[in-house]
Amino acid sequence: MPTSNSTAKASQGTSSFRRPRLKLLPALLLRCPYCGKSRLQKKGCFIEFDVGCVPCNYKYTREIGYFAGAAQMLNYGFAAVTAMGGGAIMVWKYSDAGDFVVAGIPAAFAGITSFLFIPWGRALWLWMDHATHPLNEDDQLVP
């Protein structure tokens, strides 16, 4: 009768693939969310991410347009919260400044901060995706 350990080995096949532990803090520091050693961004780039983590042997981009959701969902949400907070402060402190100023300054601030948030939006997107869809053999850089 097979034990649970031998059943687990049989389901993994003969591959030596090991799933590392996912961590949030390295992702927030724009590092690999598994080992924390590799930078997520390409060297010298602010927005563009590298191909993957060499020590962990997995690619960051699982499919074409992988980070498009990060821009749409996380950065848009961050910009909206920033604009609402800035708008509330403008109405509270500078309500006599005029509609254009009261609405325009928070909108400009939200646009700038959402641009600056792009790497963290992508890193959070990567972390959330890996939290819900763990690494598998298809994600390896070098099979």
Ligand SMILES: [Zn+2]
């Ligand atoms: Zn890594």
